Amino acid sequence: MDAPNQGGDVTSKVAQELPYLRRYARALTGSQQSGDHYAAATLEAILQDMSAVKGASGVRVGLFKAFHQIWVTSGAPIDEADVGAATEAQTQRRLASLTQNTREALLLHSIEGFTAAEVGEIVGVDESEANDLIGIARNEMAQAMKGRIMIIEDEAIIAMDISGIVEGMGHDVTGIARTRDQAVELARKAPPELILADIQLADKSSGIDAVTHILEEMGEVPVVFITAFPERLLTGERPEPAFLITKPYTEDQVQSAVSQAMFFASTETLKAG
The missing domain is CATH 3.40.50.2300 (Response regulator)
Known part of the structure; x- marks a missing residue:
């Protein structure tokens, strides 16, 4: 009798956090359309297999971790349809100059309020490296x-x-x-x-x-x-x-x-x- 209740509880918590996943995804892509597309893909993946969310330290961490796996697997692209060809090329050059996972770590920590340990769990590094990524992101941001x-x-x-x-x-x-x-x-x-x-x-x-x-x-x-x-x-x-x-x-x-x-x-x- 416990499993159905737990499953329903997880689904309810995922639904509560979905708006904030959209915010994070939009900030990463610079676009509502692309961001919402990734958020929807994450939700579909979770609905098919809840193990990733249930195996995390919390439902919210699991949701963002599932998103991150889809995001990095796709190559974290910026869609030309969203920003235009010239902007897309410029943006890709900027992305190439940044340290991997720094934008993600900074947004997760500063905008979404995850701790360094949670950021590390989401992006697949330990807490110390997550802190380093956040620090690097702030330095890169200062030079923007x-x-x-x-x-x-x-x-x-x-x-x-x-x-x-x-x-x-x-x-x-x-x-x-x-x-x-x-x-x-x-x-x-x-x-x-x-x-x-x-x-x-x-x-x-x-x-x-x-x-x-x-x-x-x-x-x-x-x-x-x-x-x-x-x-x-x-x-x-x-x-x-x-x-x-x-x-x-x-x-x-x-x-x-x-x-x-x-x-x-x-x-x-x-x-x-």
Whole structure:
């Protein structure tokens, strides 16, 4: 009688963690479409054989470990259909210059909150090597490209905090907008190379709508969305962000998300409506 209950419990836990697997997969690929494809493939594999999840130290670790096995087996490609031929070639060159498993280790640790021991279990190394990978990733991140970043955030203290974080990374902040209209106007005056946008703004306008309007005028620009309710934007049922961090955030999460978004010259974003 125990096995069916255990199986149902595992399935329920996998379902709870699936939105966050989508977030991780999207950040790795720079694309909602590709990220969700890998997440779906992982879910299919688990449904066929739950042993990998059940044999891990926890269901969440097992889920991400199953994803990693599929990811590395595929060669961790960046799809030209998602980013375009020129961007795809540029991205592949950047990938080739990075130490293996460093991006994965950093995202798992900083964005998804896994311990170094859990990161090691997921990517197949010991805890010490996982710590080394995270450290290498931070060093490589510090040497990454710098750019002009616009912040769309209605809470002054949070906006100042985010501004200080990205300036500390070497980026230039073009300005801070509190509403949709302010964001559109600011983008016209000082076109950004990356946008950090809260979802809900002061006048009840939407950061999503602001970004959509800006991208319609400017073309594609990497975007990192910030929200207190990530589950609502990680369903896989509609156009959703490729890069997403959760309030309350940490400095490490902002740094990692910005670096991953800047890593790609373009990114999928939400459509209006």
